[in-house]
Amino acid sequence: MEMPETVETPLLFQRTTENDNHDGPVPFESWGRYPRFPAKLVPLAWQSDFPRVVEEHDNMPTGxxxxxxxxxxxxxxxxxxxHLLVMTGLDRLLHFDEQTGVLTCEAGVTLAQILDFAVPRGWFLPVTPGTKYVTIAGAIANDIHGKNHHVAGTFGNHVPMFELVRSDGTRMLCSPTQNADWYAATIGGMGLTGVITWAQLRLKKIVSRLIDYQGIQFHGVDEFLALTEQYKNVEYTVSWVDCASTGKNFARGVFMLGEHSVMPDELHESPEPKLVFPFNLPGFALNQYSVKAFNTVFFHKQIKRRVRALQDYEPFFYPLDAVLKWNRMYGKRGLLQFQYAIPWAHAREGTIAIMEAVAKSGLASFLAVLKVFGDVPSPGMMSFPQPGVTLALDFPIKPGKSFPLFDRLADMTLEFGGKLYPAKDARMTSGQFQTSYPQWQEFAKYKDPLLTSGFWERVTI
Amino acid sequence: MAKKILVLGATSSIAEHTARVWAKRGDSLYLVARNAEKLATVGADLKTRGASFVETKVADLDDLDLHPQLLAEAVTALGGLDIAYLAHGVLGDQAEAERDAIAAEAILHTNFVSPVSLLTWLANFCVKQKHGTLAVLSSVAGDRGRKSNYVYGSSKAGISAFLGGLRNRVDREGVSVVTIKPGPVKTPMTAGMEGNEKFADVSTVGKNIARAIDSRRDEVYVPGKWRIIMAIVRAVPESIFKKTNT
Known part of the structure; x- marks a missing residue:
């Protein structure tokens, strides 16, 4: 068991502890802990460091x-x-316009750092994912979405401008009107078009940390879709859904709604998280029985069909951030995330079919999230969100079982005209990627020749 | 009341993270560093975070002749002086310093001679106003010379000894001297370095230093565990220590 004497800023890249290669580059893993690739870390601290550091490393011949x-x-x-260019040292705030709410900051500033700055001043993120421990440039590069996608669009919809630096030293200001093609290619561009050195984000006003929260039980996809339609004007909506149960409990869930409280209240900074998931759970700990038990508890925790309460924004948006390194729950083998977006034409039948396949497999985990994407156009050429339904779930990696299921679900997604989310993917084939992202060849024209990723190498062969 | 703070070596990662604490509470900052572009970025950051006044000055603190005018300008711009924070320094290249005495001298000049020159002016100024805190980044490396970095270590040992004597002289005049001894710190420059999981987080280090300066501690190790570690390291007899590989 390890309990750190002081809880540090939850900085990752994580050096894996299961490292038997002591001489060569160290293997690194991302949040799913699969796959693990050895790489050389090159920390950047200043906007002028790129591309200078490239030369210092023999022009980085391996990319x-x-x-x-x-x-x-x-x-x-x-x-x-x-070479992984670690951007978290570029963590400076450069300007804040109190009139327009536009914050200009360096690429490695995290959403947690933005909240610490903005909330006490009465401002909030325009779009936030389920963790605040991501950088602003990472949020742009994956054009992330949040619980307000149906009204606010993606993160990129709130980025007026950023600077992009290419490996040949070219520096470009990118906005919807300036270098607009580079702007579109870089939003959702997975970090492949160049290095973002700084970016702007348009914040929105709040008067309270509190969220006016409601939770409503539902049974089945049709009830979920009806609730979605009924509450389409509520700012934040998302559903937890049980992907393990069949029969009368199939696709039961809790539809969660939230809006920023309009009652002025104290706007203090969030306390630092104190809990660290202390060790890797053994692989057998997450099985269909423990998952079903968790789901039943979660579903019935909400005893009434409907609850309403005021809740701080931290547990509403970031329930898992309170436990640092929670991915250890999935053990050393790690987890696979699966997230699809299926357009409205097949959203209902596709969702039912995929959820049935998941439930039957007995492999699902308890983190399953169902949401409707709205029709605000994504600004990025490669952005994932599109109007329709999105479902995200975790699978603990079980040898011989998880991958075949995952591959079948990916095929089903494509049959229903949908696509998978690169930021959460470790399995998509090049055929699946190129079918569901037909614009990939156009995007490839904007790719920086120096930059590439495990994902890109995998899906473009 | 907003404090008037002079930061020398303001683009060092530890200095930056200490100054963020001051910026957040609205203090006035006068920032000095060598690189104009980096200094402008740090200045913008501290202003955005809430510093009530930020002025930047590009200067090479190795040039001792500049010191009197630079310090006078800083005090004028700030309208007084509550805290002077000396954070400039170089790690240097130990191997090169072993071969080349001029390289060794350069490390001693930047880490020892330059702060001595600055502190002489600053201490006399503070004694005259009967008020002020002089906070200086030394290092645990100054507590005992080691084969791997003894030139750097001796420059820090020198400044630690100087600060001890200075404190003994000016404490009775209402002036505080804070000797800060950080252990290894996780900065952008040490990310990915072997064993860096055990290094201290720079933002935590910055906060601890700001707290130590506020409470006018005489000598502070950051993180605090280094006081114990270094007490043990100092206690090892030289006859044994000389045979170790540190």
Missing amino acids: ALPVGMGRSYGDVGLLRDG
Whole structure:
């Protein structure tokens, strides 16, 4: 058991502890802990460091990739035997316009750091994912989404401008009107178009830390879709859904709604997290029985069909951030994330079919999230969100079982006209990627020749 | 009341993270560093975080002739002086310093001679105003000379000894001297370095230093465990220590 004497800023890239290669580059893993690739870490501290550091490393013949907090799940943030340009040292705030709410900051500033700065001043992130431990440039590079996608669009929709530096030294200001093609290629561009040195983010006003929260039980995909339609004007909506149960409990879930409280209240900074998941759980600890038990407890924790309460934004947006390194729960083998977006034409039938396949397999985990994507167009050429339904779930990696299931679910997704999320993927084949992202060849024209990733190498062969 | 703080070597990672604590509470900052571009970035950051006043000055602190005017300008711009924080320094290249006495001298000049020159002016100024805190980054490396970095270590031993004597002289005049001895710190420059999981987080180190300066500690190890570690290291008899590989 380890309990750190002081809880540090939860900085990752994680050096794996299961390292038997002591001479060569150290293997690194991202949040899913699969795969693990050896790489050389090259920390950047100043905006002028790139591309200077490239020369200092013999022009990085095995390629390079800018990385942030390592919170992507698969290999979009890894590069086998390459150079990982660690951007978290670029953590400076450069300007804040109190009139417009536009914050200008360096690429490695995390959303947690932005919240610490913004909340006491009465401002909030325009879009936030389920963890605040991601960098602003990582959020742009994966064009992340949040619980307000149906009204606010993606993160990139709130980025007025950023600077992109290419490995040949070219520096470009990118905005919807300036170098607009580079702007579009870089948002959702997985860090492959160049290095973002600084970016702007348009914050939104709040008067309270509190979220006016409601939870409503539902049974089945149709009830979920009806609730979604009924509450389409509520800012934040997301559902936890049980992907393990069949029969009358199939696709039961809790539809969660939230809006920023409009009652002015104290706007203090968040306390630092105190808990660290202390060790790797053994591989057998997560099985269909423990998962079903968890799901039943979660579902019935909400005893009434409907609850309503005021809740701090931390547990509402970041329930898992309170436990640092929670991915250890999945043991050393790690986890696979699976997230699809299926367009409205097949959203209902696709969701039911995939959830049935998951439930039957007995392999699902308890973190399953169902949400509707709205029709705000994503600004990125390669952005994942599209109007329709998205489902995200975790699978603990079980030898011989997880991968065949995962591959079948990916095929089903494509049959329903959907696509998978690169930031969460470790398994997609090049055929699946190129079918569901037909614009990939156009995007490839904007790729920096120096930069590549495990993901890109895998899906473009 | 906003404090008036002079930061020398303001683009060092530890200095930056200490200054963020001061910026957040609205203090006035006068920042000095060698590289104009980096200094401008740090200045913008501290201003954005809430410093009530930020002025930057590009200067090479190795040039002792600049010191009197530089310090006078800083005090004028700040409208007084509550804290002077000396954070400039170089690690140097030990192997080169073993071969080349001029390289060794350069390390001693930057880490010892330059702060002595600055502190002489600053101490006399503070004694005259009967007020002020002089906080200086030394290092645990100054507590005992080691084969792997003894030139750097001796420059820090020198400054630690100087600060001890200076404190003994000016404490009775209402002036505080804070000797800061950080252990290895996780900065952008040590990310990915072998064993860096055990290094201290620079943002925590910055906060600890700001707290030590506020409470006018005489001598502070950051993190605190280094006080015990170094007490043990100092206690090892030289006859044994000389045979170790440290």
